[in-house]
Amino acid sequence: MLILFPAEPFNMPHVEPVYAAEAAAAEQLGLAWAVIDLEALFDGTIKQALRRVPVAASPTVAVYRGWMLSLEQYQNLSNGLAARNYQLINDPASYAYCHHLPNVLPLLGSQTPASLVFPQAQGLDSASIAQQAARSFGQQALIIKDYVKSRKHEWHEACFIPNASDQAQSATVIQTFLERQGADLVGGVVLRAWHALEIWQTHQQSGLALAYEYRSFWLDGRLLWATPYWDHQPSQPTPDWARYAELAQQVQSRFWTLDLALTKTGAWLIIELGDGQVSGLPDHASAHEFLQALAQHLVG
Numbered sequence: 492m493l494i495l496f497p498a499e500p501f502n503m504p505h506v507e508p509v510y511a512a513e514a515a516a517a518e519q520l521g522l523a524w525a526v527i528d529l530e531a532l533f534d535g536t537i538k539q540a541l542r543r544v545p546v547a548a549s550p551t552v553a554v555y556r557g558w559m560l561s562l563e564q565y566q567n568l569s570n571g572l573a574a575r576n577y578q579l580i581n582d583p584a585s586y587a588y589c590h591h592l593p594n595v596l597p598l599l600g601s602q603t604p605a606s607l608v609f610p611q612a613q614g615l616d617s618a619s620i621a622q623q624a625a626r627s628f629g630q631q632a633l634i635i636k637d638y639v640k641s642r643k644h645e646w647h648e649a650c651f652i653p654n655a656s657d658q659a660q661s662a663t664v665i666q667t668f669l670e671r672q673g674a675d676l677v678g679g680v681v682l683r684a685w686h687a688l689e690i691w692q693t694h695q696q697s698g699l700a701l702a703y704e705y706r707s708f709w710l711d712g713r714l715l716w717a718t719p720y721w722d723h724q725p726s727q728p729t730p731d732w733a734r735y736a737e738l739a740q741q742v743q744s745r746f747w748t749l750d751l752a753l754t755k756t757g758a759w760l761i762i763e764l765g766d767g768q769v770s771g772l773p774d775h776a777s778a779h780e781f782l783q784a785l786a787q788h789l790v791g
Contacts, residue, residue, distance in 0.1 A: 492789045493577060494782070495544070497557040498526040504543055509771070513556055516778040522786055529557070532564055537571035547576035552789060554580050554746070555768040559639060561677070562587050580789075581766060585744040589766040591638040591678055598741055603761040604684040611679040615669060621661035624682050628655035632685035635668050638678030639765075642668060646699045651685070686760055689753040691725060703753040705730055708767050708781070710746050712739045716784045718776045720750065730759045 496514050499505040504526050506514040517524040531540035553572050560568065566583045581589070588594045593608045607627055609620055624633060633652040634641060642649040649668040652661045669676065688702035704720035707730075714732050719725075730751050746767035751759045772778060 493553045494524040495527050495555045497529045513778040516782045537567050541571050551577050553577040559769045580746045588743045589747045595764045607682045609680040617662040617666040621658040624655045625658050630654050630656045633682050637676050687755040705751045707749045722775045
């Protein structure tokens with residue numbers, strides 16, 4: 492197994508600071524790791540991007556731990572690694588499946604909030620989207636995101652819609668989201684029903700209500716490792732992970748994440764299902780425990 496981390500921009504071979512703890516943990520555990528030059532990858536110069544990655548003597552699994560990549564960038568990374576005798580743990584089709592939310596919505600069904608999807612290719616008009624949202628959701632509160640991320644730290648301005656029937660306010664939030672995402676918008680817009688969550692704290696800067704949430708990593712259909720999502724979040728209550736065993740067998744990916752939030756009714760709601768390589772660890776989480784669990788499964 493080879494773990495790949497992004498290099499600090501224009502400072503090869505130093506690891507991007509956000510992933511430095513994981514690189515240090517890999518070193519302590521004696522795991523093979525290398526850095527890749529994302530700037531070169533984004534420019535399409537894959538050989539330059541992988542100049543610090545040695546050629547493997549035999550076919551080897553590679554696990555990328557870094558920033559989100561577009562589908563094209565991930566495909567290029569996969570091709571470049573294949574030329575060096577590495578196979579990414581998730582092939583490009585698996586990455587796309589988990590990385591873009593609309594792909595997994597049919598699988599998640601009622602376990603995740605009801606959603607409306609508006610592909611970018613069909614045009615994104617905030618007033619029209621607000622009108623369709625009012626028709627579908629009535630007075631339901633909503634959140635807005637693109638296919639991979641929201642702007643939850645700009646909660647009131649570009650994320651939360653208190654009442655879908657208020658089309659003017661909805662259109663304002665939608666337009667703000669579109670403008671602030673700009674060229675970074677991925678796929679299109681997804682409007683999701685907001686469920687009342689069990690809140691334990693409100694973020695002082697953003698106003699984001701912090702609910703009991705968990706991030707879990709799954710590998711080959713089984714729970715690998717899980718942690719409370721927020722720093723200082725109480726460790727209880729805890730989800731019953733056995734409830735997701737059947738779902739785990741249907742996900743078309745080897746390595747993926749499941750994010751859960753506790754509702755006021757006491758039920759755990761699936762908030763996200765994502766690719767395990769581009770899902771970060773919360774600041775408080777143990778990179779050592781996480782990579783040790785990953786290595787025990789993949790390396791033995």
